Amino acid sequence: MxxxxxxxxxxxxxxxxxxxxxxxxxxMCYEYEEEYFEDMLLKDDSLLNDIIATVSECTDGIFLGIxxxxxxxxxxxxxxxxxxxxxxxxxxxxxxxxxxxSVILHELIHFYEHLLEKEQKPFIRELLVLELYNKLxxxxxxxxxxxxxxxxxxxxxxTFQESGEHGVLFFLxxxxxxxxxxxxxxxxxxxxxxxxx
Ligand SMILES: [Zn+2]
Numbered sequence: 001m002x003x004x005x006x007x008x009x010x011x012x013x014x015x016x017x018x019x020x021x022x023x024x025x026x027x028m029c030y031e032y033e034e035e036y037f038e039d040m041l042l043k044d045d046s047l048l049n050d051i052i053a054t055v056s057e058c059t060d061g062i063f064l065g066i067x068x069x070x071x072x073x074x075x076x077x078x079x080x081x082x083x084x085x086x087x088x089x090x091x092x093x094x095x096x097x098x099x100x101x102s103v104i105l106h107e108l109i110h111f112y113e114h115l116l117e118k119e120q121k122p123f124i125r126e127l128l129v130l131e132l133y134n135k136l137x138x139x140x141x142x143x144x145x146x147x148x149x150x151x152x153x154x155x156x157x158x159t160f161q162e163s164g165e166h167g168v169l170f171f172l173x174x175x176x177x178x179x180x181x182x183x184x185x186x187x188x189x190x191x192x193x194x195x196x197x
Pocket of ligand 1: 106
């Protein structure tokens with residue numbers, strides 16, 4: 001990721017030049033952040049609640065999410081649904097999928113995972129994997145087998161490999177969002193994952 005000052009400058013320039021549609025998308029992402037990402041934001045009473053106080057003492061504090069950081073662009077004529085550019089801290093959404101909640105959530109998972117990677121120690125992500133697994137295993141039968149299948153496909157599917165990181169944390173969080181949004185399992189992950197359930 002570009003340094004924080006650069007990110008902030010890019011964000012300020014983007015904020016001043018947002019189109020009305022990008023502005024609406026921005027507010028929608030704020031709502032999704034509030035509604036669905038409390039665990040990845042390490043908020044009080046979320047999945048990692050027991051260690052959050054310790055994390056706050058060990059680091060410069062807990063990051064605050066998309067505010068002052070993430071830029072959102074609506075693009076035409078692209079061959080993707082959406083795309084997250086980690087180093088630039090920006091998301092592009094294909095105009096055709098602007099109203100597809102699962103596409104927006106998919107890209108936001110990439111963003112929060114990347115922030116966790118950059119801002120926190122690896123054990124935070126590892127603990128989140130454990131806690132999400134425990135949470136989801138009560139409602140998804142054969143969760144472990146689904147994870148193995150996901151990783152197997154991940155290794156062998158070229159398209160999937162070239163389209164950003166979709167590891168175990170990504171997969172689990174996408175299933176969590178499927179359940180919370182009432183989507184068929186595999187919808188937020190995409191890439192045909194709904195066919196495996
Ligand atoms: Zn992706």
